[in-house]
Amino acid sequence: xxxxxxxxxxxxxxxxxxxxxxxxxxxxxxxxxxxxxxxxxxxxxxxxxxxxxxxxxxxxxxxxxxxxxxxxxxxxxxxxxxxxxxxxxxxxxxxxxxxxxxxxxxxxxxxxxxxxxxxxxxxxxxxxxxxxxxxxxxxxxxxxxxxxxxxxxxxxxxxxxxxxxxxxxxxxxxxxxxxxxxxxxxxxxxxxxxxxxxxxxxxxxxxxxxxxxxxxxxxxxxxxxxxxxxxxxxxxxxxxxxxxxxxxxxxxxxxxxxxxxxxxxxxxxxxxxxxxx
Amino acid sequence: xxxxxxxxxxxxxxxxxxxxxxxxxxxxxxxxxxxxxxxxxxxxxxxxxxxxxxxxxxxxxxxxxxxxxxxxxxxxxxxxxxxxxxxxxxxxxxxxxxxxxxxxxxxxxxxxxxxxxxxxxxxxxxxxxxxxxxxxxxxxxxxxxxxxxxxxxxxxxxxxxxxxxxxxxxxxxxxxxxxxxxxxxxxxxxxxxxxxxxxxxxxxxxxxxxxxxxxxxxxxxxxxxxxxxxxxxxxxxxxxxxxxxxxxxxxxxxxxxxxxxxxxxxxxxxxxxxxxxxxxxxxxxxxxxxxxxxxxxxxxxxxxxxxxxxxxxxxxxxxxxxxxxxxxxxxxxxxxxxxxxxxxxxxxxxxx
Numbered sequence: 001x002x003x004x005x006x007x008x009x010x011x012x013x014x015x016x017x018x019x020x021x022x023x024x025x026x027x028x029x030x031x032x033x034x035x036x037x038x039x040x041x042x043x044x045x046x047x048x049x050x051x052x053x054x055x056x057x058x059x060x061x062x063x064x065x066x067x068x069x070x071x072x073x074x075x076x077x078x079x080x081x082x083x084x085x086x087x088x089x090x091x092x093x094x095x096x097x098x099x100x101x102x103x104x105x106x107x108x109x110x111x112x113x114x115x116x117x118x119x120x121x122x123x124x125x126x127x128x129x130x131x132x133x134x135x136x137x138x139x140x141x142x143x144x145x146x147x148x149x150x151x152x153x154x155x156x157x158x159x160x161x162x163x164x165x166x167x168x169x170x171x172x173x174x175x176x177x178x179x180x181x182x183x184x185x186x187x188x189x190x191x192x193x194x195x196x197x198x199x200x201x202x203x204x205x206x207x208x209x210x211x212x213x214x215x216x217x218x219x220x221x222x223x224x225x226x227x228x229x230x231x232x233x234x235x236x237x238x239x240x241x242x243x244x245x246x247x248x249x250x251x252x253x254x255x256x257x258x259x260x261x262x263x264x265x266x267x268x269x270x271x272x273x274x275x276x277x
Numbered sequence: 278x279x280x281x282x283x284x285x286x287x288x289x290x291x292x293x294x295x296x297x298x299x300x301x302x303x304x305x306x307x308x309x310x311x312x313x314x315x316x317x318x319x320x321x322x323x324x325x326x327x328x329x330x331x332x333x334x335x336x337x338x339x340x341x342x343x344x345x346x347x348x349x350x351x352x353x354x355x356x357x358x359x360x361x362x363x364x365x366x367x368x369x370x371x372x373x374x375x376x377x378x379x380x381x382x383x384x385x386x387x388x389x390x391x392x393x394x395x396x397x398x399x400x401x402x403x404x405x406x407x408x409x410x411x412x413x414x415x416x417x418x419x420x421x422x423x424x425x426x427x428x429x430x431x432x433x434x435x436x437x438x439x440x441x442x443x444x445x446x447x448x449x450x451x452x453x454x455x456x457x458x459x460x461x462x463x464x465x466x467x468x469x470x471x472x473x474x475x476x477x478x479x480x481x482x483x484x485x486x487x488x489x490x491x492x493x494x495x496x497x498x499x500x501x502x503x504x505x506x507x508x509x510x511x512x513x514x515x516x517x518x519x520x521x522x523x524x525x526x527x528x529x530x531x532x533x534x535x536x537x538x539x540x541x542x543x544x545x546x547x548x549x550x551x552x553x554x555x556x557x558x559x560x561x562x563x564x565x566x567x568x569x570x571x572x573x574x575x576x577x578x579x580x581x582x583x584x585x586x587x588x589x590x591x592x593x594x595x596x597x598x599x600x601x602x603x604x605x606x607x608x609x610x611x612x613x614x615x616x617x618x619x620x621x622x623x624x625x626x627x628x629x
Contacts, residue, residue: 247476255489256475259496266410266417266504 037177039219040114041236042067042101045085054087055118057101062114064103070135072096072124088118096124097148102135113138113233119148134166138231140174140220143193152218152239154200160235161192162222168192172222178239179216196220202241215240285604286576286586286594290386294393301390302468337435337455337515340370345439345452381526382519385510386571391461392510395502396549402503403612410504412511412551420551423511424567430455431514450483457487460495460509506549506612510569520566527589530570534559535583543601544584547577547610555584577601577610 040062044055057067059081066078067086075091081103090099099118104111113136131141143159146152162172174186174194180201186194198218206214219236283289385392403409412420434455442452456462466474475492478484494509501508510516523529538556545556550567555574557563575584578596586594608614 243473244476246478246480247473248479249472249476251477251479251485252472252475252488252492255477255492256496259493259498260500261496262493263497263499263501263504263508266501267407 036179036181036217037061037219039177039221039234039236040103040105040112040232041217041219041234042103042114042116043217043236054089055120056085056087057116057118058085059103059114062103062112063105064114066103068102068135069118070100070102070130070133072098072127072130074129074133090120090122095122096120097122098124098127098130098145100130100133100135104136109229111137111229111231113231115139115233115235116237117142117145121148134163136233137165137226138222138224138233139163140194140222140233140235142235151215152198152237154198154202154239154242157195157197160194160196160220162188162194163192164224164226164231169224172224174220174222176218176220178218194220198239200242202245206241206245285600286572287604287608290571291396293387294396297388298390298393301388302465337459337518340435341439341453341455344436345443378526379528381528381570382516382523382568383528383570385513385516385519386569389515390465391513392507392569394464395498395507395509398499398502399506399549399612400614403614405503406613407503409506409611409613412505413553417505420511420553420567421565424565426512427514427517430512431517434458435514435518448483450481450487454487455514457484458490458494460491460498463491463495464498506551507569510550511567516567516569523564523566523568524561527587528570529587530564530568530572530575530584531587532559532563532574532584533582535580537580538583541579543577543579543610544574547573549573549612573610576604 038061041060042057043060045058046056059067064081066080067088068076068078069088069091070076071091071093073093073096075093077089077091079086079088088099088101090096097119099120100115101118102113102115104113106112115135127145131143131145139162141161141163143161146158152158160174162169162174168188169192170188170190172188172192172194174188174196176182176184176186176196176199178199178201180199182199182201184197184199186196188194202214202216215238217236218239219234221232221234223230223232225231283292380388410417412418412423438447438451438454441447442449463474466472475495477488477492498509532555538559542553542556545551545553548555548568549571550569552565552567554565555563570586572586572594575586575594575596578584579598579601581597582595584596585592606615
């Protein structure tokens with residue numbers, strides 16, 4: 001599941017382009033959905049370079065008035081969406097890397113929930129408690145999350161748990177849509193786990209690693225009718241090309257062998273002397 | 278039973294090295310993804326973050342990263358270097374040196390996975406009778422001539438280039454230069470069956486060149502390690518990083534002068550870093566920046582109490598003639614092992 005990493009990836013979700021509104025929810029200004037999905041998303045907003053204490057995120061395809069931040073140490077805080085953007089901070093007690101972001105819009109008959117993860121690039125606790133915690137009624141929860149310097153990558157399989165009120169849901173259909181155009185679906189097993197295969201849908205010449213590494217958005221969504229209400233929940237983030245793209249194992253082997261050849265003169269036999277005292 | 282399994286300090290150290298190699302390379306398999314992170318965050322360095330099966334922390338990573346992304350970015354915008362910029366860098370150093378205070382340079386000699394791999398390669402070389410080459414003036418070249426290299430790597434690749442990249446002076450591909458040439462990145466990921474880090478990034482000249490350097494180093498290390506002990510350790514910037522505060526750690530090797538010192542030189546022969554000063558000097562001067570606290574000099578010193586491995590006032594191990602005699606029966610100071618000979622139990626008793 002885990003593959004090669006890029007060290008400089010800060011794992012902030014990439015900015016996703018604007019577009020249409022969600023078909024079932026009136027869109028607020030600045031909450032237009034990107035063209036590749038009709039599902040609700042939370043995406044990083046541009047314009048925050050230099051300020052690492054706040055993270056601008058915006059809900060898209062969802063008429064949410066605030067984004068809830070669930071901190072790595074149990075804190076929770078809601079930040080208002082102003083002019084389409086919420087400027088998020090780590091809720092007290094601060095310090096830590098993994099932050100769960102959640103936005104919702106609801107009517108008496110319908111609840112739409114969008115979720116994502118924000119990596120704040122600070123050392124802190126593992127996200128076990130954060131992921132275990134119930135944040136909304138219907139949830140898609142990564143199990144596990146990619147670590148800070150890792151990322152979801154094409155051709156990899158990752159597990160996601162679908163829960164309702166904390167209970168795993170077996171046989172639940174999880175739909176996947178990617179920015180590169182893939183549409184697919186997975187079904188949860190008896191433990192509520194959907195094993196999601198990330199599609200290999202980047203163009204052939206895409207850079208797989210390094211600073212110019214491409215990223216694309218994906219969203220997983222599922223829905224459920226419960227207690228007379230229709231719940232739709234989504235989890236979105238980004239995935240990257242296979243890190244083998246743009247790399248040559250042959251050249252690597254050539255230089256490895258060159259190093260071996262360079263060391264060969266050291267192996268000329270010399271009798272080892274036994275020390276004595 | 279314990280004495281039979283771990284009869285010597287070397288055996289204890291090797292057992293710890295193998296256990297730590299497992300933790301630092303395959304840790305998440307045993308204890309889970311996040312817990313492995315917690316464990317290796319508790320180690321000072323070189324649990325390589327490129328390997329996703331371990332915990333993934335190395336002090337050299339945040340050092341390059343912060344210099345590249347935070348300080349450089351802040352300076353280039355002519356903003357003040359506020360606490361929010363400096364603090365992460367200081368915290369990385371403080372965390373490193375807090376653990377370093379407990380472990381001292383023993384990280385290098387007892388925990389570092391790359392050090393363990395080099396030691397295993399060296400053992401293979403000794404086992405197959407490949408003659409040992411030394412970094413001494415009588416053989417390849419004096420060890421002290423190589424010592425500046427690790428400082429240059431630390432200053433150039435860990436501090437300077439990431440900062441210059443953050444300032445926009447050097448290309449973006451040079452933001453992480455030490456990791457790009459670090460053979461541990463290649464070695465530990467290869468151990469998990471991942472060839473991505475061995476493969477070179479084509480299309481970007483700098484990335485290709487740095488990756489080629491790493492692959493050359495790992496190739497050189499694998500073959501050269503058969504003849505030279507710990508070849509990469511001698512230029513490892515982490516050893517330099519450790520050396521910055523080695524005098525502050527309570528874990529240290531202590532040598533007192535003895536009339537025979539400078540004559541038998543067995544301690545220097547036993548030293549995997551070829552530190553000649555151990556046999557020639559006493560006190561602090563005996564242990565240079567290259568010492569990895571492996572303790573072999575103490576094991577092979579035939580004089581009672583001349584070399585001690587101490588943690589503060591506590592002597593963890595002292596050199597003893599009886600221990601030395603027992604030790605050289607199976608392994609010579611340079612690491613050469615005596616041929617295995619199978620004996621009857623009563624014959625073995627007579628031999629003792």
